[in-house]
Amino acid sequence: MTKEQQIQPNLLEQNNAPIYEALKEFSRKHVVPFDVPGHKRGRGNPELVKLLGKQCIELDVNSMKPLDNLCHPISVIKEAESLCAKAFGAKHAFLMVGGTTSAVQTMVLTASKKGEKIILPRNVHRSVINALVVNGATPIYVNPDTDKRLGIALGMKISQIEKAIEENPDAVAILVNNPTYYGICSNLKKIVELAHANNMMVLVDEAHGTHFYFGENMPISAMAAGADMSCVSMHKSGGSLTQSSVLLTGENVSPGYVRQVINLTQTTSASYLLLASLDISRRNLALRGKEAFAKVVEMAEYGRQEINKIGGYYAYGSEIINRDSVYDFDKTKLSIFTLDIGLAGIEVYDLLRDEYDIQMELGDIGNTLAYISIGDRMREMERLVSALYDIRRRYHKDRTGMFDHEYINPSVVMTPQEAFYAPKEEMLPIRECNGRICTEFVMSYPPGIPILAPGERITQEIIDYILYAKEKGCSMTGAEDENIERLNVIKEATTY
The missing domain is CATH 3.90.105.10 (Molybdopterin biosynthesis moea protein, domain 2)
Known part of the structure; x- marks a missing residue:
């Protein structure tokens, strides 16, 4: 059997979208709603229908037997999660409607409890530390190096991980940001090997790495590296609705226990709009993700080259890889260092929005970030480049006295x-x-x-x-x- 023949049955299976299909069937039946939500397919709130559309509101329904229940899935949601696990190369997948914040907190609460140690970089998302506030685990922070020019935190060095394990052999887990918001990747496979050799779980905040699973020539994904748990923001680079996410687990994690932990905090009234968007987006990426993310990389690389030609800006890319604190780089991230034109990243961010009607993902002290994904087009990239050129021409000034770092070791x-x-x-x-x-x-x-x-x-x-x-x-x-x-x-x- 050829490799193509081996892949084809999986692609045929990935063409299914069980939740979406069940919602379509439900819509055809015109069921009389003596349940929640109270807008009753929009009849009670015509302004909401006008805003969101009749079809959208009619599919905003509650859990019922034909549509399954996210708290204890046994039919269409279970099928959708199984397809999702196969698409991502995981043992199990959990559809999340509380954002990746909920998925991150589930990872921490699953892996650790009060008094136990968890090794992690200090530049984690607030959701990680929120989980530690809840469960009482003790963080063992690995303070990452910073890039002296860009001022951003880098990945965790293997030497730092080894030192943390040696000093804390009783730690139960290691959490890794991969990639960071700025596209920095750590040596994930080696971290997994070290952790497992010392009986520690590996948790990966992969919020910004959906494309690692579907694109070509990407940094290694958490599941491919052998991590125990990973959370993926499908709504960020995967195209699903805001607040929808996926939690992935490997071979040695009890799916039943993970479900129990999820149900401690996640809503019992899951949005079927969010669930269907995850289902459809998984199908889209499984069938067309390779080609879609190739175009994303092409756009990001074009943007980098053109922005760097302007002068004053630095759109950084794979050249910052050092195979240590920057083990790899996510080429879809278009991070732009702005201080050399005398403007903070947040100032460029504000100018782009207020004067050029361009909304960037973030602006901080030294950088602004354009988040490039499957919905972007080259014409918008060219508009961004032109606006950055104009901002430099109009607002360039001396950078004396400006702060030059984003991260302070606590x-x-x-x-x-x-x-x-x-x-x-x-x-x-x-x-x-x-x-x-x-x-x-x-x-x-x-x-x-x-x-x-x-x-x-x-x-x-x-x-x-x-x-x-x-x-x-x-x-x-x-x-x-x-x-x-x-x-x-x-x-x-x-x-x-």
Whole structure:
């Protein structure tokens, strides 16, 4: 049997979309709705129908026997999850409607519990640390290197992982960001080998790596590397609706237990619009993903070349690979360093949106990111390049006095759970918090990587960074004080 003949039956199977097909059949029957949702196929809310369309509202239905139930799937949802697992090369797949935040938290809650250690990079998404607040596990942070020019955190070095394992042989898991928001990939396969040799699970936040499973010549995917669990934001580069995601597991993870953990926090009223979008998107990528992501890479590479010709900007790519802290690079990520034109990334982000009607994915102190995916077209890429050229022409200035780094290594004093629930002093003005222990989060969103997390000591460098980020227009979130003018800190009488 040829390789093509071996693949063909799988492709035929992937042509199915069980949830979508069940919804179409349900729609044909005109079932009288004496159940929720209360809009009753839109009749009770005509303005919502006008906004979203009749077909969309009619498919916003509740769980019922013909449509299965996400909390305990036995029919069409189970079939869809099985097809999803096969498409991603996983043992099991779970459709998630609480975003990849819910999937990340499921991984952490599955792998660890109160008092147990989990090794992870500090530049994780807030959802990871939120999970530690909930379950009380102890983070063992691997502080990644930073690129001195770009100011961004890089991947975890193997030497750093080895050191963390040697110093914490009782750790139960290692969590890896792969890729990061900026496209940085770690040596995932080697990390898996080290972890499994030391009886530790490997959890991968693969939110930005859907295309690793379907494109060619991509960095290795978590499942291909042998990871135990991975979460994939299908809505980011995979084309499904916002908030829909997939959780993948390997051979040695109990699917029944994972389902129990999911059901601790995920809704019992799953949106069939989100579920159907996952089902259809999986089918689309399984059948057409190879060609689609080849075009994505082509667009991103074109954008990199043209932006770098402008001068002043640096759209970085595979040239930053060093096979260590940058083991590989996601070529679909079009990250643009802006400081050499005298503008912060967030300033370029704001200019693109306000003056050129171009919405970027993120803007931070030194970078802005164009998220390229299957829905993009070359004409929009050319429009972005032209706008960046115009911004440089109109707004270029000297960069003296600008901050040049995104990531500050924190001093961790307490676990996130201990700090979050510890006795708090009245909120102090942020300028008076130097040396105190923070009990809450402070972060720019996106990317949602905490500048401060519960249990970390506040330093003058961090205070200066927060004030500078606010001044430049970064969207700051996480703290109780929505203006981030005051912070919750541990009472001074408490000693740590």
